Amino acid sequence: MSQPESRQFRLIRRPVGLPKRDDFEFRVEPARPPEAGEVMVGVEYISLDPAMRGWMNEGKSYIKPVGLGEVMRAGAIGTVIESRAEGFAAGDVVTGPLGVQSVATLAAKDCLKVDPSLAPKPLFISTLGMPGMTAYFGLLAVGEPKQGETVVVSAAAGAVGALVGQIAKIQGCRVVGIAGREDKCRYIVDELGFDAAIDYKTESVPDRLRETCPNGIDVYFDNVGGQILDDCLARINLRARIVICGAISQYNSTTPVRGPANYLSLLVNRARMQGMIVFDWADRYPEGMRAMAGWLKEGKLKSREDIVDGLDNFPETLLKLFTGENFGKLVLKV
Amino acid sequence: MSQPESRQFRLIRRPVGLPKRDDFEFRVEPARPPEAGEVMVGVEYISLDPAMRGWMNEGKSYIKPVGLGEVMRAGAIGTVIESRAEGFAAGDVVTGPLGVQSVATLAAKDCLKVDPSLAPKPLFISTLGMPGMTAYFGLLAVGEPKQGETVVVSAAAGAVGALVGQIAKIQGCRVVGIAGREDKCRYIVDELGFDAAIDYKTESVPDRLRETCPNGIDVYFDNVGGQILDDCLARINLRARIVICGAISQYNSTTPVRGPANYLSLLVNRARMQGMIVFDWADRYPEGMRAMAGWLKEGKLKSREDIVDGLDNFPETLLKLFTGENFGKLVLKV
Numbered sequence: 001m002s003q004p005e006s007r008q009f010r011l012i013r014r015p016v017g018l019p020k021r022d023d024f025e026f027r028v029e030p031a032r033p034p035e036a037g038e039v040m041v042g043v044e045y046i047s048l049d050p051a052m053r054g055w056m057n058e059g060k061s062y063i064k065p066v067g068l069g070e071v072m073r074a075g076a077i078g079t080v081i082e083s084r085a086e087g088f089a090a091g092d093v094v095t096g097p098l099g100v101q102s103v104a105t106l107a108a109k110d111c112l113k114v115d116p117s118l119a120p121k122p123l124f125i126s127t128l129g130m131p132g133m134t135a136y137f138g139l140l141a142v143g144e145p146k147q148g149e150t151v152v153v154s155a156a157a158g159a160v161g162a163l164v165g166q167i168a169k170i171q172g173c174r175v176v177g178i179a180g181r182e183d184k185c186r187y188i189v190d191e192l193g194f195d196a197a198i199d200y201k202t203e204s205v206p207d208r209l210r211e212t213c214p215n216g217i218d219v220y221f222d223n224v225g226g227q228i229l230d231d232c233l234a235r236i237n238l239r240a241r242i243v244i245c246g247a248i249s250q251y252n253s254t255t256p257v258r259g260p261a262n263y264l265s266l267l268v269n270r271a272r273m274q275g276m277i278v279f280d281w282a283d284r285y286p287e288g289m290r291a292m293a294g295w296l297k298e299g300k301l302k303s304r305e306d307i308v309d310g311l312d313n314f315p316e317t318l319l320k321l322f323t324g325e326n327f328g329k330l331v332l333k334v
Numbered sequence: 335m336s337q338p339e340s341r342q343f344r345l346i347r348r349p350v351g352l353p354k355r356d357d358f359e360f361r362v363e364p365a366r367p368p369e370a371g372e373v374m375v376g377v378e379y380i381s382l383d384p385a386m387r388g389w390m391n392e393g394k395s396y397i398k399p400v401g402l403g404e405v406m407r408a409g410a411i412g413t414v415i416e417s418r419a420e421g422f423a424a425g426d427v428v429t430g431p432l433g434v435q436s437v438a439t440l441a442a443k444d445c446l447k448v449d450p451s452l453a454p455k456p457l458f459i460s461t462l463g464m465p466g467m468t469a470y471f472g473l474l475a476v477g478e479p480k481q482g483e484t485v486v487v488s489a490a491a492g493a494v495g496a497l498v499g500q501i502a503k504i505q506g507c508r509v510v511g512i513a514g515r516e517d518k519c520r521y522i523v524d525e526l527g528f529d530a531a532i533d534y535k536t537e538s539v540p541d542r543l544r545e546t547c548p549n550g551i552d553v554y555f556d557n558v559g560g561q562i563l564d565d566c567l568a569r570i571n572l573r574a575r576i577v578i579c580g581a582i583s584q585y586n587s588t589t590p591v592r593g594p595a596n597y598l599s600l601l602v603n604r605a606r607m608q609g610m611i612v613f614d615w616a617d618r619y620p621e622g623m624r625a626m627a628g629w630l631k632e633g634k635l636k637s638r639e640d641i642v643d644g645l646d647n648f649p650e651t652l653l654k655l656f657t658g659e660n661f662g663k664l665v666l667k668v
Contacts, residue, residue: 062602230593244601259564259593267578267609268396275601 004042004081006031006103009314011066015056018252018322021315023056024072031103034084040105043078043098045307046314046332047125049159050223050321053251062277072100072314077114077124078334088113095124100314102334118293126159126329127296127303128289130278134245135163136288137281139221140171142274143243147172149218150237152209154228155248156197157184159329163292164221165194166301173219176212178205178228180324187327192302201324205231216240224249226258233262240271252322304328338376338415340365340437343648345400349390352586352656355649357390358406365437368418374439377412377432379641380648380666381459383493384557384655387585396611405433406648411448411458412438412668422447429458434648436668452627460493460663461630461637462623464612468579469497470622471615473555474505476608477577481506483552484571486543488562489582490531491518493663497626498555499528500635507553510546512539512562514658521661526636535658539565550574558583560592567596574605586656638662 009024034040055066055073066073076098080090085108088094096111098104114124126132138160145151151168155161156177165188168175177188178198185197196212198205205228209217216237222229225247236242250257266273281288295301306328308317313332320326343358368374389400389407400407410432414424419442422428430445432438448458460466472494479485485502489495490511499522502509511522512532519531530546532539539562543551550571556563559581570576584591600607615622629635640662642651647666654660 060602062604225598244598247598247601250598257595257598259595259597261591261593263593263597263607264559264578264581264584264591264609266607267581267611268394270396270609270611270614272606272608273597273600274606275598275604277601277604280604 003033004031004040004103005029006101007311008099008101009072009311010069011056011072012068014058014068015053017254018319019053019056019315024315026312032105034082034105037085037107037109038105039080039085039088039094039108039111040082040103041078041094041096041098041111042081043076043102043104043334045077045122045125046098046100046311046334047075047129047131048318048321048330048332049075049130050246050248050251052318053322062279073097074100075125075130076104077121078104083108093121095129100311100332102311119296122305122307122329122331123303125331126305127163127292127301131159131329132163132292133281133285133288134276134278135160135167136292137278137284138243138245138276139164139167139219141281142276143219143221143241145171145173145219148174150174150176150213150215151219151221152176152178152213152217152232153221153223154178155223155246156188156194157327158223160245161221161223162188162192162304162328163301166192166295168219169193170295170300174213174215176209184327187304200228206234209235219243221245222247225260226250229260230262233260233265236265236269236271238269238271240269242271242273244273244275248322305331307331307333309333337367338365338374338437339363340435341645342405342433342435343645344403345390345406346402348392348402349387351588352653353387353390353649358649360646366439368416368439371419371441371443372439373414373419373422373428373442373445374416374437375412375428375430375432375445376415377410377436377438377668379411379456379459380432380434380645380668381409381464382652382655382664382666383409383464384580384582384585386652387656396613405435407431408434409459409464410438411455417442427455429463434645434666436645453630456639456641456663456665457630457637459665460639461497461626461635465493465663466497466626467615467619467622468610468612469494469501470626471612471618472577472579472610473498473501473553475615476610477553477555477575479505479507479553482508484508484510484547484549485553485555486510486512486547486551486566487555487557488512489557489580490522490528491661492557494579495555495557496522496526496638496662497635500526500629502553503527504629504634508547508549510543518661521638534562540568543569553577555579556581559594560584563594564596567594567599570599570603570605572603572605574603576605576607578607578609582656639665641665641667643667
């Protein structure tokens, strides 16, 4: 077998503000042959997620930063080229932290074999992958919505937000999504069945929250932080639950993070604000995947992928997450 | 029976910043005779609490604001002068929202009869009263400390903080208190048995938290908000619990409340921040009072009251809470 080449983006500089192409080095090098217990995978679809911005920063976080000189970390799906691990064979389709590269060599135990006949491949890094599990466990296990309650979600047309809203509808909740463009707002109401949408770029969020949540907010699933978090805090009900899943408005900020000035609403309303990281639920992924796959099959969950072609476009494509340009789960096709 | 007079402080203006004497009107008027179901009470000790500052503000909160022209709300203990309520007789000692006045007439159902042979009267508005119940339920039911964990509490020499720390010690936790004067810091360590104290006025809180909490913070009981909340957020452990009980650093601020810039530590650490209001636990006060009385008797809980004589001194005495001048539970003796 001729040695395959891997085209790779390596992180060579810690970005200040928005990541730039110069923060990465594009390299083509021979793929490392697998050692015992490893597989070599031809990467097909790479998941681009807001969390990646955090992994580029130095300092203690829930996962260690990507080291300078290392291939940029990313979840992905691909096909095994060569295996030296039991239970894995060439031709198997796997998901895992394959990274921003065309060929990855990694421990088989970090990979999950999936059945590609069940769904199109990009779905395994979207609704049935990390964003799906984030929405499922973040909403149900941390947010604990009850039938008839009002759930608000920000970045509502994004990979996680769109699923959170649809799962909340399945639970019998009133669902309001906050998104940043008219077509996104139309999509979450007309296509996904949200009860209302707020366009934060053109509408007053406080006014629209008052109109669309006449009974207040019971669960707020926060993907954005900043002013929208404060606006929601001002409308929460007694014993409301705020799920802190992300803070995309703050990730590229070069000034200190802005704290929620209305946090004392937690005191007044005996409410809680709780952080969640999807990896904590790894033991329960099978449950989450079964539920999500079932709802997909029943037509209760819709999934939209924004697939951009060409590994070379990685740095610019990633930016779409932070400019609000992407629409649906952002995926890079290798 | 000659009609008694009531000396009263009525709120006549919503304070801006620190409350001033001019925000109140001192009046002497005939006490209202009780109607059916009411008692008339001679007020003896009035509890002065940081929460009173919030009650003076307009706007929705967990309890309605004191109306302009109304007697300032306050918890207190006194002796029934005249009763028209079943189960209450002249001479009974009661606690309740008697207000900042010398004679109160109110519904007997809002009063709790106590046995004055069990403890000195001020204790019923301190360790066995609202501050005691706040510490007991706030720490145990919201903070959920486990043996061996590290608990940090701010305003640690105050009415609630001193009890939180002592209850945490009883639970087998390592306890660090943050207070604002050397004698207070000495007191919580030497007299109350805290493991360490941090003087936020003269020491670097981040440095001292690093030294005194080598294993991080599992529970932070926050009475102050502001920079200290941020400093503690920076040191929390995985799955830490932050109890938001108050934010005395912000109550008199004339600029917007400062939100905790480090709130994303909740995300990184999958931690929660939760508000608590003591009134929610009213059904369980008997349990709390039994436990606290038992610990008092066993010598495991110490109580310190800062008793100021003279109803007339109310406005100036209240300020001691906000300047950090008081030491122990602040009580006004009528």
